Amino acid sequence: MTDETMNAGNNSENSQPKYRWVRASDGALAGVCKGLGQALGIETWMLRVIWIVAILWFGTGVLLYLILAVCLPRVDRLDQALDRKLLGVCARIAKRYQLEVGIVRTAAVLFLLVTFGAAILVYGLCYFLVPTAETR
Structure with a gap:
């Protein structure tokens, strides 16, 4: 985990909740793989391979990726989550x-x-x- 993800929710003075399931702000497409990789402790390239396999398997990876891209907050916009x-x-x-x-x-x-x-x-x-x- 990067310091950005770990410190993003540790602001006890403004009582912002700690978020683990977020999108990265510097990811390749929408930051889903990088954010989930940090949350799960998996390297980003491994998740990208899993997504490609899921896309090739009836296209389910595309739908799930789009859902996560819309639903998960970005790490640099947690104040708007x-x-x-x-x-x-x-x-x-x-x-x-x-x-x-x-x-x-x-x-x-x-x-x-x-x-x-x-x-x-x-x-x-x-x-x-x-x-x-x-x-x-």
């Missing part, structure tokens, strides 16, 4: 249950794809049912 996007449900869930917002957003998108759109109803209900996180 919990900004409200599309009603702010994922950010609210991440704050409330102290989860990483990138993982919550990725799970929401995958749930949407698996349920063929029925998750839109659940997402809308969560907007009204999930309470906001308590501020300290």
Whole structure:
């Protein structure tokens, strides 16, 4: 892990949560492989080979890469990670249950794809049912 990733979430004075699942700011395409490599302790080139194999295997790697590129926050923009996007449900869930917002957003998108759109109803209900996180 680089100092940039480790120190990105250690600011206790502004109570910014620590993020492990992020995109790198200096990655080849969107920084997904480099960011995930740092999070998992795997060299970036190994993840890129895995992505290429996944792309060749029915093209699933392209879809997953695009989902992660949209859902994971960039390491140099962590102060904007919990900004409200599309009603702010994922950010609210991440704050409330102290989860990483990138993982919550990725799970929401995958749930949407698996349920063929029925998750839109659940997402809308969560907007009204999930309470906001308590501020300290």
